Amino acid sequence: ILNVEQSPQSLHVQEGDSTNFTCSFPSSNFYALHWYRWETAKSPEALFVMTLNGDEKKKGRISATLNTKEGYSYLYIKGSQPEDSATYLCAFAFNTDKLIFGTGTRLQVFP
Amino acid sequence: DTGVSQDPRHKITKRGQNVTFRCDPISEHNRLYWYRQTLGQGPEFLTYFQNEAQLEKSRLLSDRFSAERPKGSFSTLEIQRTEQGDSAMYLCASSLVGFSYEQYFGPGTRLTVT
Numbered sequence: 001i002l003n004v005e006q007s008p009q010s011l012h013v014q015e016g017d018s019t020n021f022t023c024s025f026p027s028s029n030f031y032a033l034h035w036y037r038w039e040t041a042k043s044p045e046a047l048f049v050m051t052l053n054g055d056e057k058k059k060g061r062i063s064a065t066l067n068t069k070e071g072y073s074y075l076y077i078k079g080s081q082p083e084d085s086a087t088y089l090c091a092f093a094f095n096t097d098k099l100i101f102g103t104g105t106r107l108q109v110f111p
Numbered sequence: 112d113t114g115v116s117q118d119p120r121h122k123i124t125k126r127g128q129n130v131t132f133r134c135d136p137i138s139e140h141n142r143l144y145w146y147r148q149t150l151g152q153g154p155e156f157l158t159y160f161q162n163e164a165q166l167e168k169s170r171l172l173s174d175r176f177s178a179e180r181p182k183g184s185f186s187t188l189e190i191q192r193t194e195q196g197d198s199a200m201y202l203c204a205s206s207l208v209g210f211s212y213e214q215y216f217g218p219g220t221r222l223t224v225t
Contacts, residue, residue, distance in 0.1 A: 044216040101153030
């Protein structure tokens with residue numbers, strides 16, 4: 001059974017704080033690692049797709065790193081804003097087919 | 112193109128009734144996926160299509176569930192004789208295999224079985 005774990009389950013931070021989340025996934029048969037942001041009542045939004053060990057990707061204040069050998073990825077948010085409040089999901093792919101999701105990290109940023 | 116759309120957004124039904132959901136993918140995408148999310152869990156894979164062919168079904172998809180993609184465009188997911196355990200968010204996603212790894216999601220259909 002392939003297991004994808006995310007921590008923490010939830011996080012409450014003040015506006016301006018920087019924060020990071022962890023995604024752990026199987027280190028064998030790796031194909032890709034996806035990060036999504038899911039705001040209430042909206043579609044999950046793709047943040048990053050990472051495929052190579054050592055990959056680092058950045059979009060504005062959000063960045064992610066990937067270690068396929070040890071099976072983890074970190075997502076960082078610098079200077080959190082209230083609009084960053086959402087559930088952040090990671091998903092592991094061992095081929096081009098289905099994604100295997102973690103349970104998500106729910107982030108709330110207070111003004 | 113406005114992305115992946117799903118209809119309805121919310122459905123409340125009584126136990127034992129049949130329900131059908133629709134997904135319209137991004138128009139040029141050849142892959143279409145269905146996932147289900149229950150409370151406290153991440154989305155779980157149900158099934159996917161490449162064009163009109165259903166290529167994989169999860170063990171989660173009992174024989175009360177059926178999915179179709181008749182012309183390789185929109186897809187429907189039907190649940191017969193709904194049970195309270197079917198209450199969940201049903202998500203649809205689409206992708207263009209061979210071009211990108213990304214799956215693009217719709218907003219989901221929230222099903223409540225009373």
